[in-house]
Amino acid sequence: MKTTAPTIPTPDDAALWHDGHLYLADQRILPQRAEFLVYDQAAAVADAIRAMVVRGAPAIGIAAAYGVVLAGRAAFTAAGAGWKTAITADLARLAASRPTAVNLFWALRRMEALIAQLADGDPTGALLNEALAIHQEDRDANRRIGELGAALITQPTDIITHCNAGALATGGYGTALGVVRSAFAAGKIGRVFADETRPWLQGARLTAWELMHDGIPVTLQADCAAASLMATGTVGWVIVGSDRIAANGDVANKIGTYGLAVLARHHGIKVMVAAPTSTVDMSIASGAEIPIEERDPAELLGCGGQQLAPVGCVARNPVFDVTPAALVDAIVTERGVVLNPTTEKMRGLMG
Numbered sequence: 001m002k003t004t005a006p007t008i009p010t011p012d013d014a015a016l017w018h019d020g021h022l023y024l025a026d027q028r029i030l031p032q033r034a035e036f037l038v039y040d041q042a043a044a045v046a047d048a049i050r051a052m053v054v055r056g057a058p059a060i061g062i063a064a065a066y067g068v069v070l071a072g073r074a075a076f077t078a079a080g081a082g083w084k085t086a087i088t089a090d091l092a093r094l095a096a097s098r099p100t101a102v103n104l105f106w107a108l109r110r111m112e113a114l115i116a117q118l119a120d121g122d123p124t125g126a127l128l129n130e131a132l133a134i135h136q137e138d139r140d141a142n143r144r145i146g147e148l149g150a151a152l153i154t155q156p157t158d159i160i161t162h163c164n165a166g167a168l169a170t171g172g173y174g175t176a177l178g179v180v181r182s183a184f185a186a187g188k189i190g191r192v193f194a195d196e197t198r199p200w201l202q203g204a205r206l207t208a209w210e211l212m213h214d215g216i217p218v219t220l221q222a223d224c225a226a227a228s229l230m231a232t233g234t235v236g237w238v239i240v241g242s243d244r245i246a247a248n249g250d251v252a253n254k255i256g257t258y259g260l261a262v263l264a265r266h267h268g269i270k271v272m273v274a275a276p277t278s279t280v281d282m283s284i285a286s287g288a289e290i291p292i293e294e295r296d297p298a299e300l301l302g303c304g305g306q307q308l309a310p311v312g313c314v315a316r317n318p319v320f321d322v323t324p325a326a327l328v329d330a331i332v333t334e335r336g337v338v339l340n341p342t343t344e345k346m347r348g349l350m351g
Ligand SMILES: CSC[C@@H](O)[C@@H](O)C(=O)COP(=O)(O)O
Pocket: 055, 056, 057, 058, 101, 162, 163, 164, 165, 166, 169, 170, 174, 175, 176, 202, 240, 241, 242, 243, 253, 254, 255, 319
């Protein structure tokens, strides 16, 4: 459903709760148009996550948490004291929306833990308080990640980022772009090179928009231009977010991150992964266990609704890859920094 939004979305408004409804900035049409879509049903929120109206691991989790609020309200309206049974189909729909970002399942588990504690009365208020807390905690985590990540950058440098790990992808401020924002404020960033991030173009459309909004110098480049830029020697760090970090420090992130990390190692450039601890999945030993989403090949075969490849061309469209921990110099979370990650160090971080 499309509606008049409470305000025009800014980068910090990927998701917001207003007047009993969930508003999502439609990331499929940014930056050409900044519009909210409004949601009052959990099934529609699940569809929005799948269709990438909202995307980015923490933002997906936050949207799902608000989706549970909508589900609880509808279940209580329909079934009264039987709402805990009535809500289960919506919980399953939300969980099935996208497979890779563990923040989705983390947020749903947190909402389900609350549901288990609630009595039979109207759950809407309690569920909303929990969703708002998840949202606010993510904003706070990103500020801390920004400070800790910026402190790792010892001298002014250019950086490369991939995909969009900014305010739009989170509760606000961003993870990788949170580090960029904090480091830029401290005078440590010369220029941000944003990979366009084929095929969905998160870098071209979203990262460029966010950084230009903040007045941070950004240059867009084709994904395949990263190697030649690295060879010039001006880039000190690759800074990215993550969708899931395994117990050994292997990192799933947007397709192309692995290649960037290989290139960075060749050129003596450091790789920083900025992510909240809600992205860490200690239940899996390594990145080999991370489910990698494959999306519709149509995303690759054309652009902007126009077919580019020959009709009938076969294409593969895995949208994430796994960077081995050995290629990661630092994982930056709100709880602290893990340098050269190993299982032991990740256990030390997560407790
Ligand atoms: C802070 S967001 C980190 C990741 O979720 C981000 O880098 C990414 O890969 C997003 O993928 P997307 O497919 O756009 O949801």
